[in-house]
Amino acid sequence: MTTSVPKMPLPIHIPDREIIDPSIDLEAEIARLKKERNAIILAHYYQDGEIQDIADFVGDSLALSQRAKGTDADVIAFCGVHFMAETAKILNMGKTVIMPDSDAGCSLADRCPPDVFSEWMEQYPDHVVVSYINTSASIKALSDIICTSTNAVRVVESIPADKKIVFCPDRHLGRWVMKQTGREMVLWPGFCVVHEQFTARKLVKLKRLHPTAQLIAHPECEQSVLDMADYIGSTNQLINYVVDTTDVDSFIVATEMGVMHQMRKRRPGVEVIGAEPASGCECAVCPYMRLNTMEKLYLALRDLKPEVHVPEDIAKRALAPVEKMLALG
Ligand code: 13P
Numbered sequence: 584m585t586t587s588v589p590k591m592p593l594p595i596h597i598p599d600r601e602i603i604d605p606s607i608d609l610e611a612e613i614a615r616l617k618k619e620r621n622a623i624i625l626a627h628y629y630q631d632g633e634i635q636d637i638a639d640f641v642g643d644s645l646a647l648s649q650r651a652k653g654t655d656a657d658v659i660a661f662c663g664v665h666f667m668a669e670t671a672k673i674l675n676m677g678k679t680v681i682m683p684d685s686d687a688g689c690s691l692a693d694r695c696p697p698d699v700f701s702e703w704m705e706q707y708p709d710h711v712v713v714s715y716i717n718t719s720a721s722i723k724a725l726s727d728i729i730c731t732s733t734n735a736v737r738v739v740e741s742i743p744a745d746k747k748i749v750f751c752p753d754r755h756l757g758r759w760v761m762k763q764t765g766r767e768m769v770l771w772p773g774f775c776v777v778h779e780q781f782t783a784r785k786l787v788k789l790k791r792l793h794p795t796a797q798l799i800a801h802p803e804c805e806q807s808v809l810d811m812a813d814y815i816g817s818t819n820q821l822i823n824y825v826v827d828t829t830d831v832d833s834f835i836v837a838t839e840m841g842v843m844h845q846m847r848k849r850r851p852g853v854e855v856i857g858a859e860p861a862s863g864c865e866c867a868v869c870p871y872m873r874l875n876t877m878e879k880l881y882l883a884l885r886d887l888k889p890e891v892h893v894p895e896d897i898a899k900r901a902l903a904p905v906e907k908m909l910a911l912g
């Protein structure tokens with residue numbers, strides 16, 4: 584009797600991938616291909632340490648779009664998630680933008696589809712739309728201005744006080760910005776699957792174990808977590824805070840654990856403790872960001888694919904709100 588494996592729906596599409604010869608020196612090959620292609624490698628702080636170390640530039644989502652805008656490379660190899668690579672493409676429509684894995688999405692961007700958003704927006708016709716950079720190009724095209732977690736407060740403060748505001752898609756960042764600015768905003772109910780996993784209950788326990796540690800958190804965490812935090816900031820701001828706060832030696836970090844690579848690198852000897860997600864896993868990793876690997880980066884540079892495309896009309900409309908943000912810094 585033979586037993587067949589029952590057909591099960593897979594949580595994500597897993598394409599057939601070429602198996603790379605494990606004896607290949609990937610670092611050397613990536614460096615060679617980068618030169619051959621006149622490519623620049625941009626990486627977000629949530630990438631694995633070895634990808635951060637081989638990149639030409641590592642940054643938060645604001646710095647990455649600033650760097651993408653100024654590049655004279657012919658190819659941008661973007662090690663991050665799709666909305667970040669798409670933003671680089673919007674800023675460089677004449678260049679080739681590739682990603683190691685085009686399935687690297689984002690729960691915030693993916694759960695804010697443009698058709699549903701447009702219908703929802705019919706209730707708020709006279710509102711200024713501020714969209715977090717964690718949105719698709721189509722949502723950016725429907726927005727007045729884009730922000731990142733680094734400049735969200737500055738962006739909202741730039742909007743005249745008599746204007747009503749819709750903020751999408753992260754409700755936690757939106758609530759935090761409302762608190763900082765005193766502005767009322769209508770919030771799209773989106774969330775990040777990584778940051779929503781941190782709970783005040785688990786953090787209270789962790790703080791008891793590390794009484795001298797400061798808790799630092801990304802504003803995508805829920806309110807009860809932010810209320811406990813000693814410092815709140817974007818990935819870049821959290822890294823800088825750890826580096827600059829030299830009278831503190833220990834930090835509990837409530838964001839994706841990729842940032843800890845830079846913290847340890849820039850301040851050797853510092854104790855950084857990753858906040859545990861509620862799921863029982865020991866470390867918080869973004870399942871989308873971590874689809875990118877050195878092997879896939881090598882293949883992407885070799886084959887110049889998967890390539891990121893944005894339709895011309897959408898890119899044109901999305902560029903204005905992105906440029907508006909970049910002008911504010
Ligand atoms: P930063 O802008 O702080 O880098 O955040 C990007 C992101 O996706 C956070 O989850």
Ligand code: SF4
Nearest residue numbers: 689690775776777869
């Ligand atoms: Fe999106 Fe959250 Fe991953 Fe950032 S950590 S890319 S917000 S899913």
